[in-house]
Amino acid sequence: MASTPLVEAQSVHKVFRTGQVKVHALRGVTLQFYPGEFTSIMGPSGSGKSTLLNLIGCLDRPTKGEIFIAGESTRRLSDSALADLRNRTIGFVFQDFSLLPQLTALENVELPLIYRGMPGKRRREKALRALEQVGLLPRAHHRPAQLSGGEQQRVAIARALVGEPSLILADEPTGALDSRNGQAIMAIFQRLNREQGLTILQVTHDEQIARHSRRIVRLRDGTVVAEEAVAEPLLAQEMEAVEEEGA
Ligand SMILES: Nc1ncnc2c1ncn2[C@@H]1O[C@H](COP(=O)(O)OP(=O)(O)OP(=O)(O)O)[C@@H](O)[C@H]1O
Numbered sequence: 070m071a072s073t074p075l076v077e078a079q080s081v082h083k084v085f086r087t088g089q090v091k092v093h094a095l096r097g098v099t100l101q102f103y104p105g106e107f108t109s110i111m112g113p114s115g116s117g118k119s120t121l122l123n124l125i126g127c128l129d130r131p132t133k134g135e136i137f138i139a140g141e142s143t144r145r146l147s148d149s150a151l152a153d154l155r156n157r158t159i160g161f162v163f164q165d166f167s168l169l170p171q172l173t174a175l176e177n178v179e180l181p182l183i184y185r186g187m188p189g190k191r192r193r194e195k196a197l198r199a200l201e202q203v204g205l206l207p208r209a210h211h212r213p214a215q216l217s218g219g220e221q222q223r224v225a226i227a228r229a230l231v232g233e234p235s236l237i238l239a240d241e242p243t244g245a246l247d248s249r250n251g252q253a254i255m256a257i258f259q260r261l262n263r264e265q266g267l268t269i270l271q272v273t274h275d276e277q278i279a280r281h282s283r284r285i286v287r288l289r290d291g292t293v294v295a296e297e298a299v300a301e302p303l304l305a306q307e308m309e310a311v312e313e314e315g316a
């Protein structure tokens with residue numbers, strides 16, 4: 070295992086203030102995630118899972134403590150430098166897919182590359198390749214409303230992959246899916262992790278889903294209360310390829 074963690078949280082605290090009310094969402098979390106790891110974060114509702122994922126993803130900053138990406142502290146980075154680091158390093162997947170409804174699958178996947186200023190032809194090729202990786206090339210020109218939930222989440226994974234991130238952060242990626250589609254998402258994550266060495270960190274409520282990863286971190290009231298290595302991760306079945314219409 071490499072000696073420098075891809076991501077490290079060091080004594081991270083997060084306090085939210087809403088009017089008079091203060092919520093101490095994270096109370097000193099220290100964790101390392103090494104390149105090639107596939108980890109699940111579990112814990113009751115309100116235990117700070119999403120807050121931790123957002124801090125690791127540089128979407129927000131700790132109140133106290135520090136986040137390191139590839140050994141470098143993010144504390145002194147300006148907001149734009151932080152956004153830049155995030156866009157180059159991290160792909161996000163959310164429970165509700167967060168696709169733009171007026172764009173096709175292909176256009177949704179191209180979006181992160183548009184923000185990078187990549188020319189159209191190259192962008193399209195990369196987006197098509199990312200859709201191919203999730204088995205959805207035949208749905209490239211469908212809009213989200215014309216796709217099943219499982220297919221929408223696979224488009225969202227393609228969008229997360231297209232920028233060639235070293236880290237995928239997924240907040241309840243199977244939370245809105247039935248178990249068969251949840252399996253399909255786990256199969257994709259396992260393949261990306263195994264074949265491309267992609268580092269994956271997912272939040273889940275589902276013990277069965279967590280058992281597809283290789284490490285489980287449990288949070289309670291904003292602290293890490295348990296950690297375990299999954300000795301024999303469950304192996305998820307890939308879904309059959311989507312057929313071309315009329316084929
Ligand atoms: N932006 C915010 N402003 C104020 N309080 C917040 C904010 N985000 C989270 N919190 C509070 O911080 C605590 C942790 O929230 P968080 O969303 O991290 O929990 P979670 O473990 O992801 O829960 P769930 O399983 O329900 O998604 C909760 O008490 C929540 O109300």
Ligand SMILES: [Mg+2]
Pocket residue numbers: 118119120240
């Ligand atoms: Mg959450």
